[in-house]
Amino acid sequence: MHAAIQIDRVHVDYPVAGQTARSVLNGISLQIESGEFVAVVGETGCGKSTLLRLILGEEKPTRGRVLVNSFERSQPDRHCGYVPQKYSLFPDKTVLDNVTFGPEVSEFGAWSVLRRVYSKRMRGFREEALRYLRHTGLDESDARKYPHQLSGGMQQRVAIAQALMMKPPILLMDEAFSALDPGTRTGMQRLIKTLWRESGTTIVFVTHNTREAVCLGTRIIALAKDGDGNRGSSVALDLAVPHLDFDSDEGDIAGLIRTVESATVRERPLVYN
Amino acid sequence: MSFLRIHAQPGRTAVWTLSWFLFAAGIVVYFYVAEQRHRENPDDRVMPTISQMVRGFSDAALKPAEEEETQTGGGSSIVARFRASMLWKDTLASGRRFVISVALLFPAVLLGLHMAMFPVIGAFFLRFILFFDKIVALSLLPILFIAFGIDELSKIMLIVIGVAPTIILDTFNLSKSVPREQVVKGFTLGASDFSITYRIVFKQIWPRVLNSIRLNLKAVMLFLFAGEMIASTDGLAYRIALLRRHMGMDIIIPYVLWVALLLFLVDFGMNKLNHKLHPWFEER
Numbered sequence: 017m018h019a020a021i022q023i024d025r026v027h028v029d030y031p032v033a034g035q036t037a038r039s040v041l042n043g044i045s046l047q048i049e050s051g052e053f054v055a056v057v058g059e060t061g062c063g064k065s066t067l068l069r070l071i072l073g074e075e076k077p078t079r080g081r082v083l084v085n086s087f088e089r090s091q092p093d094r095h096c097g098y099v100p101q102k103y104s105l106f107p108d109k110t111v112l113d114n115v116t117f118g119p120e121v122s123e124f125g126a127w128s129v130l131r132r133v134y135s136k137r138m139r140g141f142r143e144e145a146l147r148y149l150r151h152t153g154l155d156e157s158d159a160r161k162y163p164h165q166l167s168g169g170m171q172q173r174v175a176i177a178q179a180l181m182m183k184p185p186i187l188l189m190d191e192a193f194s195a196l197d198p199g200t201r202t203g204m205q206r207l208i209k210t211l212w213r214e215s216g217t218t219i220v221f222v223t224h225n226t227r228e229a230v231c232l233g234t235r236i237i238a239l240a241k242d243g244d245g246n247r248g249s250s251v252a253l254d255l256a257v258p259h260l261d262f263d264s265d266e267g268d269i270a271g272l273i274r275t276v277e278s279a280t281v282r283e284r285p286l287v288y289n
Numbered sequence: 290m291s292f293l294r295i296h297a298q299p300g301r302t303a304v305w306t307l308s309w310f311l312f313a314a315g316i317v318v319y320f321y322v323a324e325q326r327h328r329e330n331p332d333d334r335v336m337p338t339i340s341q342m343v344r345g346f347s348d349a350a351l352k353p354a355e356e357e358e359t360q361t362g363g364g365s366s367i368v369a370r371f372r373a374s375m376l377w378k379d380t381l382a383s384g385r386r387f388v389i390s391v392a393l394l395f396p397a398v399l400l401g402l403h404m405a406m407f408p409v410i411g412a413f414f415l416r417f418i419l420f421f422d423k424i425v426a427l428s429l430l431p432i433l434f435i436a437f438g439i440d441e442l443s444k445i446m447l448i449v450i451g452v453a454p455t456i457i458l459d460t461f462n463l464s465k466s467v468p469r470e471q472v473v474k475g476f477t478l479g480a481s482d483f484s485i486t487y488r489i490v491f492k493q494i495w496p497r498v499l500n501s502i503r504l505n506l507k508a509v510m511l512f513l514f515a516g517e518m519i520a521s522t523d524g525l526a527y528r529i530a531l532l533r534r535h536m537g538m539d540i541i542i543p544y545v546l547w548v549a550l551l552l553f554l555v556d557f558g559m560n561k562l563n564h565k566l567h568p569w570f571e572e573r
Contacts, residue, residue: 074473092476103468108492108569121488122479162569182478 039248055233345539401460426451444516
């Protein structure tokens with residue numbers, strides 16, 4: 017295993033007009049190995065999504081550095097797949113076109129249809145996309161639909177298939193299941209865990225749901241605000257967890273949830289690794 | 290009075306009746322007042338009766354235009370007579386200017402899109418376009434006539450200058466309103482800047498841009514009419530301005546209705562096309 021993501025003494029401050037800058041992340045250092053399933057938890061506003069955007073390359077740290085596969089990223093690219101909470105899919109494209117969009121645009125660029133081998137390659141992409149869709153529990157009739165014709169859970173299944181189709185070494189999920197009802201959410205959690213086991217992709221999964229984090233992650237990172245909160249957040253807990261499943265002993269799950277939840281409100285960091 | 294409440298649910302017939310009521314009332318009131326005026330003064334030219342308007346419009350639509358009269362002497366079929374008529378000649382002249390002007394709005398759409406997507410282009414143009422948008426286009430008319438002469442170019446420039454800033458800013462705002470997640474998603478799927486601009490953002494905003502152009506069609510016509518009324522030798526507005534001197538209300542009113550009908554048909558066609566080309570858009 018090698019470090020897929022390295023976060024080195026990262027500070028993120030946001031300027032506030034007429035006041036001192038607001039600190040969001042306060043000197044965070046992390047190393048995420050290839051193939052890990054890391055769940056990031058913390059209270060609202062503690063910088064979970066900021067951390068994800070840093071890894072994605074969408075945001076730059078004020079100080080410190082973020083390396084993905086040993087390189088600093090200047091903008092998001094295909095090394096990191098991304099599944100946000102909403103606006104995952106392109107509304108003007110059918111489900112199938114959403115899933116084939118990545119390979120198509122990577123290979124042919126903006127003016128794809130003008131290329132001679134386009135039709136042949138697209139047939140291949142469509143077949144592969146259908147395999148991914150079937151794997152995520154969707155069928156061919158769903159492939160012809162537009163995103164607005166699908167339920168929230170189905171949309172997120174498509175978003176996962178869309179991201180996995182690019183075979184990214186890292187998959188970043190930002191509250192990806194937060195908007196789903198409990199039943200659908202459990203189904204999606206099982207799906208992502210299965211896909212992770214099969215693909216070996218490194219997953220960073222941001223959630224505010226501790227139970228979800230405990231049941232999914234092989235490692236849990238809890239962020240908590242330092243002191244009165246003005247100094248930003250730091251890592252309050254970095255915990256390797258045993259492989260729990262959704263039907264694991266409720267006592268084990270409850271114990272872990274208590275540990276994680278108590279860490280997210282601690283003032284001093286507690287590192288268990 | 291429950292039918293006036295927010296929760297009122299008028300039936301199909303009620304909606305149909307209500308939506309046509311003002312049309313019917315307008316027509317009835319007009320012809321009643323016109324009839325009264327003609328009873329008092331049979332030579333009244335301000336409010337022509339229906340028979341006068343039908344006669345005036347059929348003359349405009351079926352009699353050869355003055356310059357054609359000597360050449361063709363008028364054809365036999367209705368289509369041939371219509372194509373030789375004053376109304377057809379005027380419609381063609383205005384239509385040509387209208388189509389060229391609308392086509393020239395497409396570069397404005399592309400500029401708005403690029404301003405939103407590429408910060409450097411946005412920084413370069415935005416402040417200038419915001420200022421330019423505040424200039425009253427009609428006040429530029431004398432300058433345009435001096436700069437470009439009184440032929441076609443000045444009239445088309447007037448339309449473009451009048452409507453383009455609105456379209457640029459509207460496209461800019463629409464492009465900016467596409468969620469950032471979609472752009473990030475595009476990058477993570479391996480798309481380049483141009484792929485994201487054209488294949489993600491442009492395709493999503495295009496139906497709304499078409500709606501924006503539809504809403505601005507009336508402004509296009511307004512500037513077209515202003516140009517034609519002041520400096521032209523053909524076109525629908527030129528004819529209306531000419532007939533005004535002779536108080537030819539029997540032709541002016543049908544001409545005004547003809548222009549409204551044409552504009553309605555263009556708008557209707559664009560709307561239908563928008564639905565057809567973008568089934569995902571209206572259903573959402």
